[in-house]
Amino acid sequence: xxxxxxxxxxxxxxxxxxxxxxxxxxxxxxxxxxxxxxxxxxxxxxxxxxxxxxxxxxxxxxxxxxxxxxxxxxxxxxxxxxxxxxxxxxxxxxxxxxxxxxxxxxxxxxxxxxxxxxxxxxxxxxxxxxxxxxxxxxxxxxxxxxxxxxxxxxxxxxxxxxxxxxxxxxxxxxxxxxxxxxxxxxxxxxxxxxxxxxxxxxxxxxxxxxxxxxxx
DNA sequence: TAGACGATAGCCT
DNA sequence: GGCTATCGTCTAA
Numbered sequence: 001x002x003x004x005x006x007x008x009x010x011x012x013x014x015x016x017x018x019x020x021x022x023x024x025x026x027x028x029x030x031x032x033x034x035x036x037x038x039x040x041x042x043x044x045x046x047x048x049x050x051x052x053x054x055x056x057x058x059x060x061x062x063x064x065x066x067x068x069x070x071x072x073x074x075x076x077x078x079x080x081x082x083x084x085x086x087x088x089x090x091x092x093x094x095x096x097x098x099x100x101x102x103x104x105x106x107x108x109x110x111x112x113x114x115x116x117x118x119x120x121x122x123x124x125x126x127x128x129x130x131x132x133x134x135x136x137x138x139x140x141x142x143x144x145x146x147x148x149x150x151x152x153x154x155x156x157x158x159x160x161x162x163x164x165x166x167x168x169x170x171x172x173x174x175x176x177x178x179x180x181x182x183x184x185x186x187x188x189x190x191x192x193x194x195x196x197x198x199x200x201x202x203x204x205x206x207x208x209x210x211x212x213x214x215x216x
Numbered sequence: 217t218a219g220a221c222g223a224t225a226g227c228c229t
Numbered sequence: 230g231g232c233t234a235t236c237g238t239c240t241a242a
Contacts, residue, residue, distance in 0.1 A: 052223070054223075062223075065239085068238080068239075070238055082240095083236060084237090085236075085238090086222055086223070086224070086236090086237085087221090087233095087235070088222090088224085088234065088236035088237075089224070090224050092223060092224085106219075109223085134228060148224070150224050151222075151224090151225075160237090193223075193228085194222090194223055194224065195222095196222090200219070214224095217239100218237090219239105220240085222236105222237100222238095224234105225234100226234095226238095226239085226241085227231105227233090227234105228230105228231080228232075228233100229230085229231080
């Protein structure tokens with residue numbers, strides 16, 4: 001019997017996970033760890049605390065009108081990042097679900113920093129020079145780094161260049177790793193936010209106990 | 217090729 | 230609570 005290492009590396013979630021219906025993936029992504037390795041080699045980790053499911057069958061989804069140049073990633077293989085640009089300002093991160101040919105995805109709406117939050121703060125503020133970890137504790141409490149889809153994309157330093165990134169490989173600069181599941185009694189289910197169509201579907205999930213949820 | 221608008225967030229009242 | 234910046238994408242012409 002080999003004891004587990006004290007500081008085990010994050011284990012990526014397999015591509016099969018993303019073959020489940022996006023509503024299931026949205027619920028099960030809560031609590032999982034988002035791992036981001038920046039160009040300077042710093043690896044930041046954050047806990048996923050809010051998600052929304054989208055499918056090609058309902059009009060709120062980008063995929064509803066079929067495949068286009070913009071949403072092509074949604075129709076590709078599961079377990080990849082679909083990053084899009086909206087309102088002329090914000091980028092949003094999704095995890096692609098379902099087999100190629102189907103346009104289903106999960107929007108990641110909020111994360112809470114776990115490790116190297118100071119580096120997320122640097123990315124958010126667009127600071128390039130090195131800053132020490134002295135700001136770690138403050139950064140870990142900064143809701144700008146994760147409370148909202150536009151904010152988390154900015155903190156992770158993501159833009160359209162990151163569309164298509166593989167979320168299932170430890171070699172990737174952005175991936176989702178295993179972590180403890182969130183108990184059902186700590187999960188809230190509501191309708192989705194910021195959409196004008198299919199507004200009644202209860203496809204938003206968030207961790208009740210998290211302070212980083214974008215909206216109660 | 218013009219025009220409308222969006223899976224938002226920050227600032228203002 | 231309201232207003233709006235700002236631009237990629239889609240649609241219709």
